[in-house]
Amino acid sequence: MVFHEYAHIIDGHIDYYTNKGICKLFEVQPEYHVPSYDPIFRQTIELLADDFAIFGCIRFLHHIQLGTFPVNPLLKSYFNDWKSALQFWYLPIYTFFRLFGHCNQPYLVKTAYHPIPAMRSYLVLESIDYFLDSDFNIPEHEEISMSCIASMFKIEDAFDKVSEQGRDLKPLKYSLTDEAISYAKTLIDKRNDVGSLLKKYSPVN
Numbered sequence: 001m002v003f004h005e006y007a008h009i010i011d012g013h014i015d016y017y018t019n020k021g022i023c024k025l026f027e028v029q030p031e032y033h034v035p036s037y038d039p040i041f042r043q044t045i046e047l048l049a050d051d052f053a054i055f056g057c058i059r060f061l062h063h064i065q066l067g068t069f070p071v072n073p074l075l076k077s078y079f080n081d082w083k084s085a086l087q088f089w090y091l092p093i094y095t096f097f098r099l100f101g102h103c104n105q106p107y108l109v110k111t112a113y114h115p116i117p118a119m120r121s122y123l124v125l126e127s128i129d130y131f132l133d134s135d136f137n138i139p140e141h142e143e144i145s146m147s148c149i150a151s152m153f154k155i156e157d158a159f160d161k162v163s164e165q166g167r168d169l170k171p172l173k174y175s176l177t178d179e180a181i182s183y184a185k186t187l188i189d190k191r192n193d194v195g196s197l198l199k200k201y202s203p204v205n
């Protein structure tokens with residue numbers, strides 16, 4: 001989630017919102033105007049940010065395996081190989097999107113500012129496969145990325161159990177602390193200063 005928000009800063013999405021919808025995404029069309037309330041365009045931006053985050057995380061997973069990024073010793077065994085690391089990492093991602101499963105309504109594709117969660121969790125899998133293949137040159141990338149399916153089954157099982165107990169997850173809402181909001185505001189205000197520092201996490205440098 002942190003990498004996702006970084007993408008909104010370094011890819012100029014925040015500038016786009018604050019500068020009357022002048023889109024800086026497509027460098028070949030610097031004057032391209034898109035209303036900032038255009039849902040389809042905003043969903044595209046969210047998917048770009050997801051892609052950035054996935055790449056950043058996969059790079060971390062790679063460094064953990066190489067021993068060049070520290071990990072809590074209690075969790076180390078989960079990160080010994082790609083299959084296990086990805087299953088472990090995908091578990092909270094799928095859970096997060098699944099918690100918002102009630103947003104998987106077809107009409108929201110045309111109106112919401114975020115893509116429907118089912119689409120996002122599916123595209124995470126596709127992006128993992130793409131990055132493993134093209135950036136990490138892993139021959140068995142397909143089999144490895146499919147190992148995330150095991151995490152999906154685990155989560156679906158847990159959701160079944162919650163439903164069997166007659167609980168309803170629909171009223172679940174975000175709640176942001178004042179501290180988090182003020183941190184986000186600072187980051188956004190200083191986006192021009194921090195943008196270049198965050199760029200090293202980007203799949204496109």
Ligand SMILES: [Zn+2]
Nearest residue numbers: 004008046049
């Ligand atoms: Zn976003």
